[in-house]
Amino acid sequence: MTDEKLLFRLESGNDESENMGILLEAGCYFNIKHNLRHEGKESWFSMAKEHCENVTTPRDGKTVYIGSDWRTVSYKLEDGTEKEVSIRIVYEIIERITNKYGQFLMEPDIEVNTFWTNLDWNDQDIINNYHAHGECEQYHSELKTDVNLERLPSGKFDTNELVLELAILAFNILRMIGQETLGRRNPRHKENVKWCRRRTVINNLINMACHVTRHARQMVIGLGKSNVWQDVFQYVYGSFTYSTA
Template structure:
């Protein structure tokens, strides 16, 4: 105990704050992160890599650097300077849909890096300066399968054919089940369709109407559509499918594709105001599924869930403003962020059910912010006994039982 660092708070209970020499660490959950990484040969492979001649400290292994940084990322601290917070204690530190298809959601998400001079930062389609990485997630629980950093000004279709091919290969290493690839309208190129058809994937791709007339689509729907509903006065919805012949210029192939559509006519707005001219909204999709039109629409709307995954990467892990001024370094950091993201996702999914604290409602996926705050940044009392490092969790910690379960689940050795 050090009496030089003792403060008495002016409260009714006369609370005293003091410094002690006891080892109490703020991030006991990193033990689980280490256990997960230890089950793979990732760090060993890094250590076998050659160290470049311009490395300032050759005695530090590649694996040690990456392992340390992954720990920082799992705490939501992407800036490497945060490692110095641990200087005082150096001794410690694939689900399918109901139809049997495994969804793979691919989307571009701009990252705001305004007021910086980082390499590759430029104007994005969102109207700010930053990067525009493309991210792919597999399964219904949001595991990351492939991230690629891109310059902000890069068109979302540029490089997408190669990204698709790489992502599909990675997915096939994880599952033998058929894949359902879902893409936004910025990636409705027939070249993407050619790749997906060639690899035997199912797909739903929202179409960009470009120069197609909404009035022509509306007239076609009124004439041929068999599924017409009116959810309220002044609103009529037409749902159906058409067939179009398309050509991939890059692969020189011709396809006849199913084109699903949902056309909404509004003569009265939601406030009861009559429109002088009917408001026509047209949404269409490329697909090779044989499901009913309503199911195609439902499956595509589920694609919007990947926006939540983007938010967790950028906000919960604080990776939106990448720390380096060099593009290649930031690309590596994003790749490491994907590994950390999956580790946190795996830990979070392992807490569903069991003796987890009560929630207001049942959850199917635990947000990374919750995992970081409750399971990674978990205070623990560290002691050494019989050549073992023991982490003690207090009885007031309501997450201690689920933490113990996670440790056992991921093959941490029992005493």
């Protein structure tokens, strides 16, 4: 598929030195969430307060420490020999003295996020790259639940390949419709919505009650004045009709 190096973005369940060794020996990049296990949050917090230079205060009562450190990791090669390397570990430590409503907490809330990586990106880009992992999971979830592909229907690969190709077409069409509805006086959307779930598009715009009338070689769809989505439906229909004309 490509001659370039692959980037593996893995969850904390894959935080093992052997896994990092395999990726290093294969010449791959990785960004792996570090599992703290028995490491205390207090030790990370103390280290950040002493050495971290990138300290921000997004709001009153919330302090964010972002930086990186180096740790020695050992793993075994295929011939059984043990190898030690220094791997960079990026940290994001958040101290909350008050909650988002301004209420003071009895004890400060400490949140520690750490990531193993061999990328040469800056610390913030490493953190943003891993957080984008959640967006990918959202798409996977919609494909399995909203498009109903939790399980493929057949035991034959060719049949499942065809079903998956058709599902991808439906998935992308629903995505296009959902993106086109953003910012169009949607009756139930919040202000800062960036995308719509496929299930939301299906419920609001696909499974829409209407009255179909055929007259003079024309087909007229009556949506009804009480339908709160009629304006959005007409706008989306007009957008795709004019764009493909």
